[in-house]
Amino acid sequence: MPNHKPIERTSVSRAAMPPRAEVMTIREMCEAFEVTPRTLRFYEQKELLFPIRQGTRRLFTRRDRARLKLILRGKRFGFSLEDIRQLLDMYDRDPGQQEAQLSRTYALAQERLAAMEAQRDELNEAITDLKAQMAWGQDMLTALRRSNRP
Amino acid sequence: MPNHKPIERTSVSRAAMPPRAEVMTIREMCEAFEVTPRTLRFYEQKELLFPIRQGTRRLFTRRDRARLKLILRGKRFGFSLEDIRQLLDMYDRDPGQQEAQLSRTYALAQERLAAMEAQRDELNEAITDLKAQMAWGQDMLTALRRSNRP
DNA sequence: CGTTCCATTTACGTCAACGTCAAAGACTCT
DNA sequence: AGAGTCTTTGACGTTGACGTAAATGGAACG
CATH class of the missing domain: 1.20.5 (Single alpha-helices involved in coiled-coils or other helix-helix interfaces)
Structure with a gap:
């Protein structure tokens, strides 16, 4: 029986990071926003989010988090993802x-x-x-x- | 120029019928209930309606009309067609x-x-x-x- | 180096209630 | 008999926002 407590693999590196991490992994995002990984990948594919990559892995920036907030807010109001994309695009351009x-x-x-x-x-x-x-x-x-x- | 006024082809036979026709054609149903032919055929296929046939054509009975009323009412309340079918079935059995x-x-x-x-x-x-x-x-x-x- | 566990990519599946053809009757008037 | 107008059947398409499964890849732990 190796270990009872699940080891947080990245706990050291993440603990060494500034209090409010610059970037977040997909899983951290999911927990923070109560969405599934699929959703985040889907939003990226639809050009609503633009996570950077560390190798092949996605890292979500503050910008992505701000966008996701707006996306989820927009959805509550009944905007389609396409509507939202256009709006975000507009502000970006x-x-x-x-x-x-x-x-x-x-x-x-x-x-x-x-x-x-x-x-x-x-x-x-x-x-x-x-x-x-x-x-x-x-x-x-x-x-x-x-x-x-x- | 044959005729201006569109002739009601079935006007004679239909005028000969009792005031409140026993059966209605698909088109009459559509106008009466503001639905498309597709909808009525779809409902038949889903066993929500059971129009009789005159040759190949559908004729909707009073029972069909009563059912359709209930179907449309149920839909307004957010019941699925499947829910409605089960309910109607229950009353039928x-x-x-x-x-x-x-x-x-x-x-x-x-x-x-x-x-x-x-x-x-x-x-x-x-x-x-x-x-x-x-x-x-x-x-x-x-x-x-x-x-x-x- | 092997095991474990994530993450990623790809792509097809889902769900409801019809819409939208296309091809082939069927009926009636002329 | 032809023309014009329904009707029917059959089958695939639509819509949005993901779910789900399979195959692959990479990183950390031991």
């Missing part, structure tokens, strides 16, 4: 057009907001209707039970 | 177990309701957050505009 970029982003956000509110309203209508149906079913059930075993 | 059937349906409806409410809550949170982000962006924009052209 020329770091001068701040105003134009922000106003473009704002416009897209407005669209999204409207869509989300529409969806919520539909959902609420459906919920209301379902509740009505259920009330009806409830009554039906009571009546049935009464007649089945009085 | 033995028209005796009314109480058991209704109570099963009620239970499923409760699940659905909970899911829908959860989804709505998530959506609402996202909406709130997006609005917050947008307010921030709004401020940013104002500040940028002020500094860009004062």
